[in-house]
Amino acid sequence: MQIKEALRSILTDQEMDAMIWSYDRIGDILITTIPESMEKKENLIGEILLQAHPTIRVIGKRIGIHQGEFRTRELQIIAGENRKETLHKENGIQLYLNPETVYYSVRMAGERLRLAHLILPGERVAVLCSGVGPFPLTMAKHSKARLIVGIEKNPAAHSFALKNLQLNKAEKRVRFYQGDAAHILPSLPHQFDRIVTVLPTGDTSILVNCSLPSLAPKGILHHYTMVHQGNTQTMAEQIARACSEQEKNISTITSHRCGHCGPRTDRFCFTVKFS
Numbered sequence: 001m002q003i004k005e006a007l008r009s010i011l012t013d014q015e016m017d018a019m020i021w022s023y024d025r026i027g028d029i030l031i032t033t034i035p036e037s038m039e040k041k042e043n044l045i046g047e048i049l050l051q052a053h054p055t056i057r058v059i060g061k062r063i064g065i066h067q068g069e070f071r072t073r074e075l076q077i078i079a080g081e082n083r084k085e086t087l088h089k090e091n092g093i094q095l096y097l098n099p100e101t102v103y104y105s106v107r108m109a110g111e112r113l114r115l116a117h118l119i120l121p122g123e124r125v126a127v128l129c130s131g132v133g134p135f136p137l138t139m140a141k142h143s144k145a146r147l148i149v150g151i152e153k154n155p156a157a158h159s160f161a162l163k164n165l166q167l168n169k170a171e172k173r174v175r176f177y178q179g180d181a182a183h184i185l186p187s188l189p190h191q192f193d194r195i196v197t198v199l200p201t202g203d204t205s206i207l208v209n210c211s212l213p214s215l216a217p218k219g220i221l222h223h224y225t226m227v228h229q230g231n232t233q234t235m236a237e238q239i240a241r242a243c244s245e246q247e248k249n250i251s252t253i254t255s256h257r258c259g260h261c262g263p264r265t266d267r268f269c270f271t272v273k274f275s
């Protein structure tokens with residue numbers, strides 16, 4: 001039976017209209033949003049979703065929004081097994097994670113692959129705010145980079161990243177460090193041909209500023225950030241200001257829209273090249 005048909009047997013017409021039909025699937029966990037007015041029926045809804053997806057073992061409900069410096073969000077199980085850890089596959093890599101204790105977005109998988117394909121053989125790459133490792137491990141799988149470093153502050157995400165490093169047999173070219181990227185990056189003994197910063201909130205200039213001294217001459221910076229109402233110009237100006245304060249000459253700044261993250265707010269990747 002189709003999901004809508006099955007739900008029609010337990011929901012009123014009004015509830016059917018209010019239902020949110022988009023889900024995120026992370027490994028064998030299906031994550032949905034249940035409108036407040038339907039909370040009394042959430043376990044029934046969960047059971048129907050479980051029956052409709054034979055490879056799913058857990059149905060979770062999002063609570064609130066991503067928050068705090070680790071960008072985490074509460075997840076409540078409404079049907080299926082009582083666990084929140086899962087093994088997810090994207091771009092040919094495997095990621096073990098708990099979507100409640102770490103930030104992870106399935107919707108960025110295409111963007112991670114796009115970036116991996118830009119890397120030239122022999123490059124050294126640093127990813128600041130690397131989470132459970134999706135960017136570094138996708139890069140290891142799909143590029144011939146010499147070294148890929150990931151730096152992540154959330155200890156839970158870092159410990160999944162170490163596990164994922166082994167799972168994907170990427171130990172030779174990938175290193176993960178736990179701590180504040182602004183402190184760890186300058187302490188590393190290399191300059192990097194490419195630095196990727198993946199902190200979409202907060203003060204843009206902090207990560208741009210700490211990245212520039214570690215960027216090799218003619219290196220490339222990819223800076224992810226949220227942009228409200230398509231106003232990429234203001235963000236490009238902020239980045240340009242941070243670069244000129246450090247006497248770096250920009251040759252080009254381009255922006256690439258890579259996702260939607262809230263009312264009239266999109267995620268963009270700004271790519272900065274230097275002369």
Ligand SMILES: C[S@@+](CC[C@H](N)C(=O)[O-])C[C@H]1O[C@@H](n2cnc3c(N)ncnc32)[C@H](O)[C@@H]1O
Binds near residue numbers: 128130131157179200
């Ligand atoms: C938007 S998430 C991106 C995670 C990952 N790159 C991904 O694509 O799934 C931002 C990450 O930055 C981490 N973070 C926040 N402040 C940080 C800092 N100062 N240094 C390193 N990581 C930080 C958070 O814990 C979170 O995992």
